[in-house]
Amino acid sequence: MKRKYEDDGGTLTSHHTRKTLKDGLSESRVEHVDNRITVNSWWTGAAKDGQEPLSYNHMMLLAQSIRIHYLDPENENAGIRAETALEDRTPVVAIQVLAELLSTQNDDGTWGSNDSTEETTRYAVLALLELASLPYAATLKTEIQNAISKGHEALSMRKSEDPTGQQSRSLSDVHPNAIDEHLHAEGQRAQAKQTAKIDGFINYFSSLDHIRSIPQFRVKASVLEASLYRPFLKAARGNIFPPTASKDRDKYLDYIPIMWLLAGAHYNVFVPPEYLLDMMILSMWIFLTDEYMESKIVKLSSAELRMFRQHVEELYTTDLKADTSQEPSRSSSQVDSTTMSTSPLLHEAKSVFTTFANHVITYPRVTPASATDLLDLRFETKNYLLHHLDQLSDNARLTSQQPQSPPTKRIKFLTPRTTFQTWLHTTAAGHISGPFAWAFFTCCMSSSLRRPSTSTPSSSHHQGKCRDCFSTPRQKLISHTMNAHYGAFCRLYNDYGSVRRDAEEGNLNSINFPEFFPAPSSSLPAASSSSTSSASAASPSRSENKDGDDDGNDDDEKKAKHLLLEAAKWERESALRSAALLYRELEDTEEKEEGKRLADRIMVYVGAGEQFSDMYLTRDVTNSVK
Numbered sequence: 001m002k003r004k005y006e007d008d009g010g011t012l013t014s015h016h017t018r019k020t021l022k023d024g025l026s027e028s029r030v031e032h033v034d035n036r037i038t039v040n041s042w043w044t045g046a047a048k049d050g051q052e053p054l055s056y057n058h059m060m061l062l063a064q065s066i067r068i069h070y071l072d073p074e075n076e077n078a079g080i081r082a083e084t085a086l087e088d089r090t091p092v093v094a095i096q097v098l099a100e101l102l103s104t105q106n107d108d109g110t111w112g113s114n115d116s117t118e119e120t121t122r123y124a125v126l127a128l129l130e131l132a133s134l135p136y137a138a139t140l141k142t143e144i145q146n147a148i149s150k151g152h153e154a155l156s157m158r159k160s161e162d163p164t165g166q167q168s169r170s171l172s173d174v175h176p177n178a179i180d181e182h183l184h185a186e187g188q189r190a191q192a193k194q195t196a197k198i199d200g201f202i203n204y205f206s207s208l209d210h211i212r213s214i215p216q217f218r219v220k221a222s223v224l225e226a227s228l229y230r231p232f233l234k235a236a237r238g239n240i241f242p243p244t245a246s247k248d249r250d251k252y253l254d255y256i257p258i259m260w261l262l263a264g265a266h267y268n269v270f271v272p273p274e275y276l277l278d279m280m281i282l283s284m285w286i287f288l289t290d291e292y293m294e295s296k297i298v299k300l301s302s303a304e305l306r307m308f309r310q311h312v313e314e315l316y317t318t319d320l321k322a323d324t325s326q327e328p329s330r331s332s333s334q335v336d337s338t339t340m341s342t343s344p345l346l347h348e349a350k351s352v353f354t355t356f357a358n359h360v361i362t363y364p365r366v367t368p369a370s371a372t373d374l375l376d377l378r379f380e381t382k383n384y385l386l387h388h389l390d391q392l393s394d395n396a397r398l399t400s401q402q403p404q405s406p407p408t409k410r411i412k413f414l415t416p417r418t419t420f421q422t423w424l425h426t427t428a429a430g431h432i433s434g435p436f437a438w439a440f441f442t443c444c445m446s447s448s449l450r451r452p453s454t455s456t457p458s459s460s461h462h463q464g465k466c467r468d469c470f471s472t473p474r475q476k477l478i479s480h481t482m483n484a485h486y487g488a489f490c491r492l493y494n495d496y497g498s499v500r501r502d503a504e505e506g507n508l509n510s511i512n513f514p515e516f517f518p519a520p521s522s523s524l525p526a527a528s529s530s531s532t533s534s535a536s537a538a539s540p541s542r543s544e545n546k547d548g549d550d551d552g553n554d555d556d557e558k559k560a561k562h563l564l565l566e567a568a569k570w571e572r573e574s575a576l577r578s579a580a581l582l583y584r585e586l587e588d589t590e591e592k593e594e595g596k597r598l599a600d601r602i603m604v605y606v607g608a609g610e611q612f613s614d615m616y617l618t619r620d621v622t623n624s625v626k
Helices: 008-022 027-031 039-044 056-071 089-103 114-132 135-161 176-193 196-206 216-236 252-267 273-295 302-315 344-361 371-401 420-431 434-449 473-497 499-505 533-537 540-547 555-587 592-616
Strands: none
Touching: 039 056, 039 089, 039 273, 056 089, 056 114, 089 114, 089 135, 089 216, 089 273, 114 135, 135 196, 135 216, 196 216, 196 252, 216 252, 216 273, 252 273, 252 592, 273 344, 273 371, 273 434, 273 592, 302 344, 302 371, 344 371, 371 420, 371 434, 420 434, 420 473, 434 473, 434 592, 473 499, 473 555, 473 592, 555 592
16 A cells, blocks of 8 residues: 655655756766665675675665655565565665765765765765655654755855856755755654654663764664564574563563674674674574573483483584585484483473574575585584583582572582683683684675685575685684684673672572682782773773672672673783784785675674673673573
8 A cells, every 4th residue: 555645745845855956967877777786685785795886876776766665565666576575674774775874974064075976965865865754764863854954055065166057956945944844744753653662772872881982873773773673583583492481571682683783883884684684693592592591401300411412412413524515414403303302391402402403504694605614513503502501510510509599699619620711711602602603604604705706596505515704724713713712702791791690590600610719818900901992991880880780799799790801801802803813814815805895794793792792791681581
């Protein structure tokens, strides 16, 4: 059914504004432009990964097709109807185009370089006008209006400087007030529909120290775009894991998209929505695995836990040949989950993680990856689940030491299997998914960025046919080192934010290790002078005052949390140093554009871990399972 504006005045203003701006544009430039930019091509990244840079003309035409489709979904002139799965993708793409336009406007109100500012500015303003009426753009109404007004002033200035008076003809008829009427008429109802939830997230994240370096409009755009990914995550929520009775109602589904989008905003890099959604689904799997392990697997008997561990080992047995041309067999992933079951819960657990194994290895952006990267993913996925079982075992031994439940004081772990530092880089980092998530990421990058030069659309989806994500042994070693530190700092920040919940649920936390129980005579060490800007900005005193974890705790626990944060900063600094070296390695290759795109995606990957870590200093978003 065709959607209508609130009143005809807004429609006429909009039409007049567009016509006026188009007066000075070459008809050939408007009419004859390649059709490579569509909602789907923007979604996958193909639109911006082409040989030619994406022009504002392209963005204007995409914005126009999105607007036409919104007003009249049956209108085939929009160029959207023939594409698939676009009802949910189109709003995401619209917000990304808006953010791109707002972030690339020059200080003088123009867009583009000096030799093309008038034409590109016209296209950019037209694109903003096309998108301004969309209901999901209402949160950015002020920013859109300001950008259009600045563009109008810049073009008016060009007209006054033109002695012939021919440039920007009729533009004087377009006044910022008319633009405001257009925005008001077409966006008034949509503005009212913006939820308090989105505004609450904007206010919360804008208040955080490590977010303040990001322009406010990027924070708003990130939170707004994040809300549009939630339906994708909610639809995929039940594909593997059964619903839980948690009182928190999967609150992490709101936070996961925000973390990934703020990472891109922080580094000011574009990554396609398809990549972002892949990483968000991965993040959701990690939260759900942790939740299922701590709520269900923990209830298995000792004998059942041994059988479940054996099931995991068998599930990931691989018969990959040394010859990388051989595709990995999936026969081992089709283990009959009913064998050796001794209880309904064990039967369910085997079924759940057989499904998990199949979902991971058959994920659309995973299957085309190189055989080497696929092998690593299978290995790290198995270890990921085994590390969870090791964590449960540690939790049980810690709980057996507690004289009361929940404890009122921090418990010293008396039976660690190894030292804290060894545990951190094995069980702890593995339990929080450091190696598993990185292996999944490298497979996605292998299939999307490292396709064989001779590949065709029909062959690009064959399993194991793409090149390795990292081309040389040196790159692989640097990435491995970076991720080892990355997994460690993510776990340490997570532990910092979940001290209270871990104590209540009987989970082993870093501060339970003997290394965090110094001799009574020791004093609080001075804070390290070297730290990343975002890490140092999130000081212990700020986070402790906000999260309240230290209320009623003794000084010993405060010292332990201080030591924990210092260790986290060290691991974070080490990860970022390795990441910077990896970026240089990737960009200084024969395939510079491909390497740059991979470096950008790694930057966002690492940045998302930083965003989660900094948030954990003030807020724990994990579901409570006990």
